Amino acid sequence: MMDPRTSAQDVMRCDLCETAVVQMHCDTCLVNLCTACVGKHMISDQSINHKVVTIQTRKSTLLYPVCTSHAKEQCEMYCKQCDIPVCLSCLASKHHLGHELSKIVQVxxxxxxxxxxxxxxxxxxxxxxxxxxxxxxxxxxxxxxxxxxxxxxxxxxxxxxxxxxxxxxxxxxxxxxxxxxxxxxxxxxxxxxxxxxxxxxxxxxxxxxxxxxxxxxxxxxxxxxxxxxxxxxxxxxxxxxxxxxxxxxxxxxxxxxxxxxxxxxxxxxxxxxxxxxxxxxxxxxGSSPPVKQLLDEPKTVTTIHTGYTNYLDNVACLSDEEIWTRGNDNTMKLFSINQGSLLKSIRIKSGNEPSSIVVTKSGDLVYTDFYDRTVNIVKNEKIEEVIRLQKWRPKGVCSTSSGDLLVIMDYKKQSKVVRYSGSTEKQTIQFDDKGKPIYTVDTRYITENRNLDICVSDDGAKAVVVVNQAGKLRFRYTGHTPAPKNEPFSPRGITTDSQTHILTADEYNHCVHIIDQDGQFLRYIDCGLSVPYGLCIDTNDNMFVAQLLKKQVKKITYLK
Incomplete structure (x- = not known):
């Protein structure tokens, strides 16, 4: 007859007697026990705090680290300043007096x-x-x-x-x-x-x-x-x-x-x-940059005064040292970030106000002219027409990682996003799977996330609307409660950072919302903002916020 202890279908046996079926387990010693052997195991080493549980709930007991300073005492707290686990005797010794402590389970x-x-x-x-x-x-x-x-x-x-x-x-x-x-x-x-x-x-x-x-x-x-x-x-x-x-x-x-x-x-x-x-x-x-955590307290690094007379509603990073802006006239201005000084001004051909501005990967400035129905690029201070529309009027524009342009345009209370390679139309995003419009006519700001999602702030819908690269709707973010000023969500400028966070300016709540790539709210940033509109991010994940009525750009750091 086959020995049941050596059978391939044998059940677990007690580690002490090696014959009885396992019913208990010591989480401290990682030993399987039968009921009869529990007492024997408990007295085998009385210096140890044995945690004996049923075999079904084994590994349910947390094994706290043993203190290096006080033998056999378990550490249930963690000193963040010293970066070590500590026991109650450590705390009583006053070596960690005034230090920030956390429960080790949290750490x-x-x-x-x-x-x-x-x-x-x-x-x-x-x-x-x-x-x-x-x-x-x-x-x-x-x-x-x-x-x-x-x-x-x-x-x-x-x-x-x-x-x-x-x-x-x-x-x-x-x-x-x-x-x-x-x-x-x-x-x-x-x-x-x-x-x-x-x-x-x-x-x-x-x-x-x-x-x-x-x-x-x-x-x-x-x-x-x-x-x-x-x-x-x-x-x-x-x-x-x-x-x-x-x-x-x-x-x-x-x-x-x-x-x-x-x-x-x-x-x-x-x-x-x-x-x-x-x-x-x-x-x-996609690319995998170093993981950065959100700062507990975002900080304003500098403030740039742009000199526009009525308002400022767009900002675009040329580099980590220079930003383009556009306001209430037909002039786009380039500023030094560190000096806050005006470096260059460019007037658009038609004399109209540009609707939106963006900087391409190659460093060229692109702007849309709503009334002239054109998208234009500035190269070596010379303006070249890239796209001319017949009925539709261009509003927001962004430059993608592939070098394409995404243009928001509207016509007779309709709005859509069109992808261009040069002046060639490659893709149109207008309706969802049920044939319903994705965007309202009050849509102007657009950006591309690192995962190639297309993110739009739709003020008419009071939502951030995100579709994937193929144009399929992923989600709508409609704000978070409670809002800083208890006002309805009013999305304006939108941008993304190296962590695929989506950041959007909230005009009436005077703050910036940060959500993750799946639309989950992470936090607000206010830093004393007043009517924030345009947003952009530099290569170091510094955020630049155009304040509409103050005509100022704030540089804010919010990641560690």
């Missing part, structure tokens, strides 16, 4: 959230990109094989036109081709091995993080560290150049020179060849 919760977020970033973003890079290298190796094969064929064909006396030279050149090919393939194989090794390390770290998340041993959890930022620096892109075969006319003299020669070949490495946008399988597969 562990924050730690677990951080680890979970970084685990997700490794698993969902960075590892898939490395996988794509590995596939790219393998494809290059396959293409390299094909191209070198074509090269060998070309040399052979040219050699067949020559006299038998040059066969040795043909073989010599083909040998050189094989040597170059093998050298480059070996280099790429080494590169691929390194990438696969990094992918394995990332996978191992993901597994380690998942283990840490599931553990109830807080000491182990607190000791978990991550290399996610290290892995975020992607490997250089190796681009093997293909040598060219240069045939020459056949002569009897100097056959070795006249037959032809291979161009020199050496591998190059492009550190900017890969980016975090290697794949766009999901919004998370």
């Amino acid at each position: 562990v919760g924050e730690k677990k959230d951080m680890i979970t977020k970084e685990r997700n970033e490794l698993n969902d973003t960075i590892y898939p990109i490395y996988k794509d890079i590995a596939s790219d290298v393998q494809n290059r190796m396959s293409q390299l094989q094909k191209e070198y094969g074509d090269l060998s064929t070309a040399i052979t064909k040219h050699g067949e036109d020559w006299h038998r006396e040059i066969d040795k030279l043909v073989k010599k050149l083909k040998a050189e081709v094989d040597e170059m090919k093998n050298t480059q393939l070996q280099t790429l194989q080494k590169h691929l091995d390194e990438i696969n090794k990094t992918m394995s390390d990332i996978k191992e770290e993901i597994d380690s993080m998942e283990t840490a998340i599931d553990t109830n041993d807080l000491s182990k959890l607190l000791n978990v560290s991550s290399n996610v930022h290290t892995y975020g620096y992607l490997p250089h892109k190796i681009i093997p150049p293909l040598p060219k075969f240069i045939p020459r006319k056949m002569h009897q003299e100097e056959l070795s020179k006249m037959f032809g020669a291979l161009s020199s070949s050496s591998l190059t490495s492009d550190e900017h060849g890969y980016s975090m946008k290697t794949t766009q399988k999901s919004p998370e597969a």
Whole structure:
């Protein structure tokens, strides 16, 4: 008869007697026990605070860290100033008098959230990109094989036109081709091995993080560290150049020179060849900047006076040192951020007020002319017409990561967003899946998020309207209660930052709303704002707010 203790279908057995079925579990010692062995285990080491629970609820007891200063005392608090767990004896010793203390459970919760977020970033973003890079290298190796094969064929064909006396030279050149090919393939194989090794390390770290998340041993959890930022620096892109075969006319003299020669070949490495946008399988597969947390108290860094007479309603970052503005006249002004001084003024051709301004990735200023029905670009202080509409009138405009322009336009109480590549219309976003208009006619501010969502502030609908890259409605954000001034949500300027946060100015509540990429409210920013309108973000995630009636631009920092 089969021994039940060794049967593949045997139930769990007590770790002490090794015969009885497990019914209890010591969360402190991680030991499985039967009922009869519980007492024996409890007195085996009376210095330990044994936490015996039913087997069904094992790992439910939190294991607090043991104090390094007071033996066998558990630490249930955490000193943020000293960055260490502390026990009651530590607190009584007055070494932490006046320090900021938190329950260690709260600190562990924050730690677990951080680890979970970084685990997700490794698993969902960075590892898939490395996988794509590995596939790219393998494809290059396959293409390299094909191209070198074509090269060998070309040399052979040219050699067949020559006299038998040059066969040795043909073989010599083909040998050189094989040597170059093998050298480059070996280099790429080494590169691929390194990438696969990094992918394995990332996978191992993901597994380690998942283990840490599931553990109830807080000491182990607190000791978990991550290399996610290290892995975020992607490997250089190796681009093997293909040598060219240069045939020459056949002569009897100097056959070795006249037959032809291979161009020199050496591998190059492009550190900017890969980016975090290697794949766009999901919004998370975009670039992955360092994670930044919201400041507890946003701060005003500087205030710039623009000199417009009636109002200021648009601001656009040219760089981290300069901003463009537009107000109540036909002049767009460029200001130094640090000095607050006016650097340049440009008057638009028609003499109308520009409806909206934006700076492209290449640093050119684009503006819309509502009454002239045009979209224009300023290059070297010369204005060029890019788009001219017939019936529709352009309002808001933004420049996308791909270099396209997104233009909000309206006509007879209708509004839509149109994507242009140069002056060519590529996409129109106007109706949802049920054929209903997505936007009202009171829509003017628009931006693109890092996940390629298109975000619009629709004042007529009192909402921020977000659609995906294909134009499918994702969500509408209609404000948050309570509002700072208890006024209805009135969205104006809109922008996004490196964390895919969406920021929109709320005119009547004199603040800026920050929501995440899925429309969840995160916080308000006021910093003494008065009628905020236009918004933009620089490369360091500083926010610039155009205050309508004060005609001032405030630079505000809100991320750590």
